Amino acid sequence: MSRRGRASLALVILAAALVLSLGLAVSVGSMAIPMGDVYRVMAYELFGLGDSSTWGSGGVHDVVWLIRLPRLVLAAATGAGLGLCGAVMQAMVQNTMADPYILGVSSGAYLGAALALTAGAGTALGGNAMGLAGAVGAFLAAAAVLLLARLGGRSTPVKLLLSGVALSAVCSALGNFCIVLENDDHAAAALVQWTMGGMGAASWPGNAIACGVVISGGLFFWSQYRTLNLMLLGDECAGTLGVELSAKRLIYLLVVAAMVGVLVYQAGMVGFVGLIIPHGVRLLFGSDHRTLLPLAALTGAVFLVWMDVLCRVVLPGNEIPMGILTALVGAPVFLALLARRRYGFGGEV
Incomplete structure (x- = not known):
């Protein structure tokens, strides 16, 4: 079968x-629920199917529809968004170490959160x-x-990377x-x-915003797959083909920042997903962004869904922060990818 x-x-x-x-x-979870009951609650809420007194209220309904499913949908949206943004960032800066939080984005989020806690902004912004x-x-x-x-x-x-490193240091220090x-x-x-x-x-209201932003951003970047493929070749090569990448790079970074900003607002900062997911997908299926982007999104979504499960069940009665588990799982996977001799950034486009 072809690639x-x-x-x-x-x-x-x-x-x-x-x-x-x-x-x-x-x-x-701590309260085991049969999968049949899960799908019955979902069928009632989504399509109005089933008995309202059984599947529209009660303990099982509340655990499924109000507690677990919203967080899993958010995990899927966050994983998809970070996987997408990671693939785009790596193409933009032609660096395999790039992820959605590069270029000062994570440090800017940290500084903003620190100001909200310490400068009285929290009173104006609410909970x-x-x-x-x-x-x-x-x-x-x-x-x-x-x-x-x-x-x-x-x-x-190069200028984007250096500017991001400098600004990241300043924002972290100020925070x-x-x-x-x-x-x-x-x-x-x-x-x-x-x-x-x-x-x-x-x-659910927050999930609607997160999913809408991720889907919109994903469709936008998928429509730009040819330009993203050219970015892997460098500005000079793209210039000989009559394509100016500088303006495109600025637009893409703003879209990535908007997507990451929404995900940070909903889920905090979840590391390693945008780094390891594009790496793994690129290793298996090449660097053509027409297939890389949707594959990275779906892989990131499935990955974070199960990371959220582990966060809830590893320590009974306590929840592990998502970033801890993604780092513990992501770092060994990343090292395994680096150990592959035939792995290269450009890949087969």
């Missing part, structure tokens, strides 16, 4: 795996102060990197300085908890 044929088959398998994973993952301020900080940091990268001429991958000035152990603990990520704050 493209294998990719098409993998898309079908992953889509089916995501649907099955959602149903199975909902049934797993979602940290998440909202983190999302705004992520987007503003990306915009600042764009401005810095354009100083002295057009932006290049830490805010915590030191506040001298509040509770604020520091809340900030650390948020930076490790988690799906505990999931809700």
